[in-house]
Amino acid sequence: MSDARRILIVDDDESQLRLLRTVLEADGWTVREASSGDGAVALLETGAEIDVILSDLIMPGMDGRGLLAAALERWPEIPFIIMTAYASVDSAVELLHAGAFHYLAKPIKLPELRIIVRRAIESTETRRELVRLRRRVGLPSDVVGVSRQMREIFETAIRVAPTATPVLITGETGTGKEVVARAIHAASGRTNFVALNCAAIPPSLFESELFGFKRGAFTDARRDHAGLAEVAAGGTIFLDEIPEVPLDTQPKLLRFLQDGEFRRLGDNQVRKSDARVIAATNRDPAGEIAAGRLREDLFYRLNIVLIHIPPLRERAVDVPALADHLLKRLADRYQLEHADLSPDALAALTAYHWPGNIRELENMLARALALRAGKVITVRDLPTTIGRGAPAAGGLEPGAEPATLTLEEVERRHILRVLEGARGNKLRAAQILGIDRSTLHRKLKQLEGVAALQP
Template structure:
């Protein structure tokens, strides 16, 4: 997590050491040895975090914190103190500090604290920007989001809408496939209705009649003639949701209707032409269904003239926050509760969660949060427990071919090499991160043929991790 940091301490040596430490962790750092010069710099330039000592002669760090936040409330201040008492911590928080760290400084803890502050500030800025731009957020006929994946979807909608080509929308449950179908209909210029039917929700015995209609007396209780949904959708669009669930017995009749652009009602010998745009949707892999003989290949090619792959929410980045703000406004207005925004901590939880239920799950979560909210902001406590407790996995193994599946030894070898690369070859730090002692790590490296034989090479960070080194313990 890179970011711009301003270090303030009237001890020049401490300034130099903290600056060097943070730069090594890839932060952009400026340093000042007086509170006055720090205030001048803050008024002219932007920093994510100000890291200030408490005990300075010209002005205390707590006073500096208050003055910085008075002029730049968007900045975050972390206080450094040699007095690790509860009174100092309370005073820091009252002054508006984001956090405090005690001297002698622990290099790793300092880096984590600063990283967390940078991330917090950026996410808070993103939430503020979304709140201010909530009414201007890009929406395509009810669709919300500006991620690259969704922009590709919008592009396809715009390009295919004016044609009569059949469209297959593929995506996980809850991604909003019907919204895509409606967007295509709205952009098509067709004046007729949008008619939707869920193929999985209609009993097999009734599905044919539902789609194509039936003649009077075609079956028991068919006391009157009925027009099917294909004819009801004439001039507009018919949306066949969950097309992969359609019974095999009905599929040939659907195929004929699509090929001939005519339907034959159940119990009738007459074929009636229809003029409806066909959009279908599924969460199944229809190619696999074809291979397994559960879906007709000729019907698959008929409905899959243009395919739109709708990405799951976990692949849409900050669209999670765009959607959250969209739903927040919707439910807040409906409930008249006056919930205006997300807290930064709640936004962090929303973006970290993997959303297996996709947009539908997010919508339900925000509706719940608005219902439970006690303040003008949604807090972490208002979110569902599984969102609050979620911890993302950091190590993912993705393979496309069975031949790429590796043994546990190979998996461990690759992971160890990855951790070593992340810490610049420092074996002590790598062993600590992996949960091994150094001897265990050396044995594993020898077994995998990765040991260089030196036995004590600690990589370029050896000095940083040595006891008493300036970078690992500053006073």
């Protein structure tokens, strides 16, 4: 752990800023300040060395959420603590999912603050190490993901890449299993990547496709033939839809995984290949074992390193970055003029549940890019299934509020509920509430109160 302890406090509230500065300086921290997300980014851009960021959630201009997203993308090694007065469990969990190191509920309790910032700085060194590692090994830049879940996957991918261990990747269709497999391969230093979709090969041909055959092994076998296991020597073999491997071939695959040995069909000679196996499935392996389609011993051998890619709806914070990346890629591929998303389109995409995951997002963007009415892609360029009208999650029905609440408390609860429903999007929340954005901002500030520091 380094002994320099530099913290950046971001808050538009002068008095709060002063209080936090006093407390942390007394604890030996070097404090830098910014009064907005933009100010914080500007400071970080000057190359200021910061070990921890402590930011308010609600600020004019770039707010805490925006700053968190920017920091994760550009300074991922700096732990980010967010302060919020309306830390309902959902928004707190969402922030943690979005990659925040921790959140502090206002009014801030000093002992808690001290513990959290200390823990944050202890994590900085580990993060720096990972970032260095990532830069050195280099996952391909076309693998996008800022969510905590994806960053964990990238870390696992980097750690496992240089080894020969098999990897099993699970996840719904279109979540990026092949993308992650290729990323592991790219970071592995291995030569070629050979992909085999086990579902696309007739069962009778599977074994010869994978392990090859000897001349005369069957009627059409006119000459010796090397299988993919041999072709992928020194490289990676990607077996997609692994439960589709015919049951009688599974023990042979198991043996190959255990000691790299196999035989071409009709041949007695035992051959060896050091090809590394990455397997994938969009089904639940346990269910496949129970149904008798996947041998348990093969599963255990593959399951040494398991990477589960969560569906896109569970990591909605990845949607903006993915949409941006995919739009650029699509524009290049189809030679179309690049287009950005309007805020309402982005909000609709982020709120949608994506049964087809990233592939569905990509298809939807391809269509919007080709058919858009104006320069920017708006909600109207998206299919009617998404975005329009669907009330934000979180339910706006009048809650079962006890009749003893003050008007102020009812207002507070209602605002927070609407804000939750709008996933923290203040513009949308203000629209639903029928007030303008600055009024909402003022009300939120009032709700927070000038949080007195409680010892």
